[in-house]
Amino acid sequence: xxxxxxxxxxxxxxxxxxxxxxxxxxxxxxxxxxxxxxxxxxxxxxxxxxxxxxxxxxxxxxxxxxxxxxxxxxxxxxxxxxxxxxxxxxxxxxxxxxxxxxxxxxxxxxxxxxxxxxxxxxxxx
Numbered sequence: 444x445x446x447x448x449x450x451x452x453x454x455x456x457x458x459x460x461x462x463x464x465x466x467x468x469x470x471x472x473x474x475x476x477x478x479x480x481x482x483x484x485x486x487x488x489x490x491x492x493x494x495x496x497x498x499x500x501x502x503x504x505x506x507x508x509x510x511x512x513x514x515x516x517x518x519x520x521x522x523x524x525x526x527x528x529x530x531x532x533x534x535x536x537x538x539x540x541x542x543x544x545x546x547x548x549x550x551x552x553x554x555x556x557x558x559x560x561x562x563x564x565x566x567x568x
């Protein structure tokens with residue numbers, strides 16, 4: 444069973460930094476795109492940053508030059524370094540991965556999308 448587990452959220456003052464991590468576990472064969480999304484109270488879920496298996500990246504305009512996404516393929520982990528945080532960055536941050544895995548019996552499970560449970564980031568003085 445594939446799981447994505449996030450960590451690193453918390454409370455930080457405006458201008459501060461946080462680093463989120465998301466580790467994928469299970470019978471994983473290959474991971475394609477990994478990404479971070481966020482959802483603020485009363486708003487829809489939005490893409491924050493995305494990184495492909497070739498390490499091509501995309502960012503939301505609101506976080507460009509402040510956030511950096513990276514990945515460690517050997518650890519099946521994606522990171523989000525968040526600098527110069529603003530109150531409007533307050534949200535639940537979700538990890539996403541598109542990956543292939545296999546069942547307990549070794550049967551190939553095709554490309555599927557998986558989500559983490561979310562980690563809260565609060566930016567406030």
